Amino acid sequence: MFAGGARAASGAQQSDAERPVPVTAIAAVSDELDRVIDGIGTVAPLQxxxxxxxxxxxxxxxPFTEGETVEKDAVLLKLDDTQLRADLASAEARKAQDEAQVANAKADVERYASLAEKGVASASTLEQKRATNQQLAASIQYDDAVIKNAQTQLGFATVHAPFTGRAGFRQVDVGAIIDANSTNGIVTITQMDPIGVSFVAPGDRFGDIREAMKAGIASVEVSTTDGSRKLATGRLTIMDNAVDAENGSIHLRAQFDNGQERLWPGLPVATRLTVEHRRGVVVPDKALARGPNGLYAYIVQGDGKVARRAVTVAYVTDARALVTKGIEAGEQVVMDGQSRIADGTPVSVTPWSGSPVGELAETSAP
Structure with missing residues (x-):
């Protein structure tokens, strides 16, 4: 009876070992996966x-309205220009007077030149007339300079917008006397479209960022800091020329079209900088486990058993891993139940009920 009992127990153990272990699995896909650097930034106007x-x-x-968009060269303020217009009129009148004197002096030169040829007028008198004519001609140049200065001063009496932007609160009122040295100014104009976002990235990634800029793939996506809403997509335009020695980061700035004004100066945003595009085998990061020798995964084979494979990964983005070695597109990769199986374990596969591999980025984006 003892021997029979031992054989029964051995058969039960063998039956348990051959019983398939329930797991969930998902098919690896061939897809393109971006390598990104996440960060936090602040919206900053370009001007x-x-x-x-x-x-x-x-x-x-x-003539402008606070808080509204003003176009480039739009009139922002006018000063009393009565005295300036009078100065300009005086300068123009002086020029007209000098021009009349020049015309008269020129006629004298021509007349005395004719008389000198006939011997009626002396050569010294002719030279004196020519000198007077040249002196009066020079006064015309001075008059032109005075008129130009008066016109310039008159132009300063009207202040124009230097570029298209949104006006802030005005700092002066009609009737006030203002000074050119005023620290408050008239109003602050902020360019809204395009607009910039200033952010930082780890300094040791400057090589990846530089190569991405050279390749023209350094796009930047910004969203609300809680990740609930995407705001805009733009391009990286500037990388600082040095890594900050204090914190090891590098300062970056991206530029965005902002016609709908979703980005507002000073707004904190979450940033996603793309530094690489690569196509390969993509699996959920959850399907990979780490062992003493590195990453591995369990692949469901055609005989219903799993095979443990060493896996090499280029990078992980949004819970998706780009596999460069160890998994082929179309193979079933175990997602749940890795702790209950080993190499060669028979399994009972339940398809993964979550998002497909290609949609994981959307469901797990920060």
Missing amino acids: SVTVRPRMGGQVIAI
């Missing part, structure tokens, strides 16, 4: 200027 007058005077008009 922001506090507009100041270039001369002092009394404000007579402020």
Whole structure:
């Protein structure tokens, strides 16, 4: 009876060993996966200027509206230009007077030149007339300079927007006397479209970032800091010329079209910088396990048993791994149940009920 019992127990153990272990599996796919660097940044305008007058005077008009977009060269402020117009008119009148004198002197030169040929006028008198003509001609050049200066000063009485942007709060009112040295200025104009985002990346990634910029693939996606809403996609335009020695990061700036003004200066955003595009075998990162010799995965074979494979991964993005060695497209990779199986274990496969491999990025994006 003892021998019979031992044979029964051995048969039961053998039956348990051959019983398939339930696991879930997903098919590896051939897909393109981006390598990205995640970070946090701040929206920063490419241009922001506090507009100041270039001369002092009394404000007579402020034809812009606070908080609205002003076009380039739009009038922001007008100063009382009565005295400036009078100065310009005086300079123009002086030039007209000098031009009349030059015309008269020129006629004298021509007349005395004719008389000198006939011997009626002396050569010294003719030279004196020519000198007077040249002196009066020089005064015309001086008059032109005075008129140009008066026109310039008159132009300073009207302040224009330096570029298209959104106006902030105005700092002066109609009737106020302002000075060219005022620190507050008239208003701050901020360019909204295009707009920039300033952020940082690990300094040891500068090589990847530089190569991505050279290849033209350094795109940047920004979203709300909680990841709930994508805001815009732009391109990396500037990488700082040095890594910050204090924190080991490198400063970057990207540029975005912002016609709908989803990005606002000072807004904190989450950034995703793409530094590489590569196509290969893609599996969920969850399907990979780490052992003493590196990463491995269990592949479901045609006989219903699993094979343990060493796996090499290029990088992981959004819970998806780009496999360069160890898994082929179309092979079934165990997702759940790795702890209950070993190389050669028979399994009962249940298809993965979660998102397909190609959609994992959308469901697990930060």
